[in-house]
Amino acid sequence: MREEIYVLRLGHRTERDKRITTHVGLVARAFGAKGILFIGIEKDIKQKIDEVTEMWGGPFETQIIEKNWKEIILKWKETEGIIVHLTMYGIPVDLIIDEIRKDKRKKLVVIGAEKVPKELYTLSDFNVSITNQPHSEVAALAIFLDRFYMGKEIGLKFSDAKLTIVPTERGKKVIES
Ligand code: SAM
8 A cells, every 4th residue: 555655854953853853754654655765864863763663564764865955856856756845835735635646656745844945846746735824744744644545544554563553442452573
């Protein structure tokens, strides 16, 4: 079920954004992206996300790239596929998601931290809003992936998991393998 969707996190502020950048990675994995690209972040953030993949399964790829955002975007457009930028100024997700889903090219979903460069709006194939209100990249990414997969990502199975939860009404049941 997992499609060729990768996430690019732009504008991580060292130390200040550590927790939210980690959460962006965990949401990308849990909600069905194949991987996440970070630009020049602290290595322990990648390590934390990789540890989750190791314990709870994958596949999920975490990469730190030492290039600038524009080089990454231009290379993606030239060799991989399309850019979907999540922004409160974009087209409402429910109006555009069918078109994005029908496009079978690989997708790079770009989310910011603070203000993103203006040029990103023109380089992106789709600028998509998840409401036209300001909120969070974590919420925007989760809702985008959920709309893209039409809710099916909730039941996503992960391979090579060392830990798997057996859902129970009360308490915690975890199988180790
Ligand atoms: N003031 C910033 C701006 O002008 O872009 C907002 C930064 S917001 C905290 C961080 C990121 O969350 C944004 O770059 C965008 O990717 C995502 N985001 C926030 N609200 C959104 C919305 N309503 N729709 C889509 N994405 C949103």
